[in-house]
Structures are given as C-alpha cells and as structure tokens.
Amino acid sequence: MRADAKKNYEQLLTAARDVVAEQGADASLRDIARRAGVGLGTLYRHFPTREALLDALLRACFDELTTRAGELETSRSPGVALVSWLREAVTVSRNYRGVTESMMAAIADPDSALHASCVTMRTAGARLLARAQDKGLARPDMDGTDLFALIGALAWLGDQAALAQRADHLFDIIASAILTERAGSDRDED
Template sequence: MRADARKNYSHLLAVARDVITEHGADASLRDIARRADVGLGTLYRHFPTREALLEALLRATLDELTQRAGKLETSSSPDEALVSWFREAVAFTHSYSGIVDLMAAAIADPDSALHASCTTVRSAGARLLLRAQAEGMARADIDGTDLFALIGALGWVGDQPSFAPRADHLVDVISSAILTDRDE
C-alpha cells in the first residue's frame, strides 16, 4: 500500500472509531467520510462494505482479547483468568452500540468479514472455560458458545439505556454463576 493510501486508511479508521463510538455500529458511512474529509469513493476503496470497515476497526481489539486469553492461561488461576477475560470481553461489547448484533450474525455466517475474528475470540474464551472446568472451578454444563452468548447478552444489556446502570452488577452476577462454589 502506498504511503498516502496507508495514511488515508489509518485516518479513516480513526475517524470511524470516533463516529461509531458516538453513533453506534449503524453510523452513517457518508458521515464518516465527511468527517475524515475524504470522498465517499475513497472510503469505499478502502472499505467496500460497512462490514469490512467494522471488521478492520474491531479486528485489533478482538485480536487483543484473544492474546489476553493466552496470557491469562499461563499467568492466573483458572477461575481468575476466566472471570478477568469475561469482564474484558463484555467491556469490549460496550465500546460500540450495536456491535453485539454484528458479532452474533458473524459467528453464524462463515462468509462474514467478522467471522474469523469472532470465532477466534470465542475459542479463546472456550479454552479459559475448559481450563477452569478441568479444575472444578467452573460449571460443567456450559461451553464456549454459551460463554460467547452470555458476553453478547451482557453487551446487549449495556446498549439498553434503562438497563445500562445495572450492567456491571449483572456481569458480577453472571460471573458468579459461571464459577462453581468450591466451598461445597
């Protein structure tokens, strides 16, 4: 990629991050181009679809979540690693309104630009869950798909103005429900 094209690409992503943070995943692509001070054609040359733009925007964070899971696997107890990663994943879903819908659709669609990143992050969470289950620290009746769905559900709660104030409390409740009571 030429230097000027790379600069436009990076600038478009930075502006898109701001606009999507403000207006959610359905933000106007025309508004993104306008605020980036480029033509709509320039935006579409770099990102031919909304999904391609969102995939580029989200890929870095999803990759970080995947890497974080790997670090937690070796640096924390299984229960602490699982809960810490779970909290980070839920916090990510609160970054952009509407992102949960996109992730849920992408996980079910192998042709989606977001599919690979979403399945990779789901697998990372599943590994943490399996590790905690192997130690008897997490419920045995859930799997990585359930964990991903819980992250999505809590992300949806954060998108709802009437529930958003309860979001952190509900993450605590669900985290406790995932873990087993080791005192029994």
C-alpha cells in the same frame, strides 16, 4: 499499500472508532468519511461494505482479546482469568454500541467478513473456560458458544438506557453463575 492510501486507511479506522463509539454500529459512513477528511469513494475503496469496516475496526480488538486470553492462561488462576477475560470482552463489545447483533450474526455465517475474528475470540474464551472447568471452577455444562453468547447478552444490557446503570451488577451475577462454589477462594488469588 502506498503511503497516502495507508494514511487514509488509518484515518478512516480512527474516525470509525470514534463515530461508531458515539453513534453505534449503524453510524453514517458519510460521517466517518467526513471525520477522516476523505471522500466517501475513498472509504468504499478501503471498505466496500459496512461489515468490512466493522471487521477491520473489531479485528484489532479481538486480536488483543485473544492475546490477553493467552496471558491470562499462564498468569492467573483459572477462575480469575475467565472472569477477567469475560469482563474485558464485554467492555470491548460495549465500546462499539450496537455491534453485538453483527457479532452474533457473523459467528454463524462463515462468509461474513467478521466471522474469522469472532471465531478467534470465541476460541480464546473457550480455552479459558475449559481450563477453569478442568479445575472444577466453572460450570461443566457450558462451552465457548455459550460464553460468546453471554458476551453479546451482557454487552446488549449495557446498550439499554434503562439497564446501563445495572450492567456491572448483572455482570457480577452472571459471572457468579458461571463459576462454581469451589471458585470462591479462587477469586481471591493474585
């Protein structure tokens, strides 16, 4: 990629990160281009669809969550690792208001630009869940798809003005429903 094209790409991602955080996933592409200091045509050359822009924006976050899951697998007890990662995944999803719907649709659509990123994130969470289940610290009747759905649900709760103040409390309720009784002492490790 030419230096000026790379610069435009980076400016668009930075602007998109800010505008999507402010306005949500349906943010104006024109506003993103304007904030990046480029024309709308430049935005479309780099990101032909809104979904392609969201994919580029979220891919880095999801890659970080995948890396973080690997770190948690080896550095923390299984129950703590699972809840820590779940909290981080919900936070990432909440940072981009309205992206939950796109994530849920993308996981079911292999042709979606977001599909690979969502599958990677779900797989990372599923590994943490399986590790906690193997130690008897998490419900055995859940899988990675359930965990991914809970990320979406908890992020959606945080997007609701009437519930936003209760989002952390509701997260704690869901986390305690995922962990089994034996996990109580596991929470205090580290």
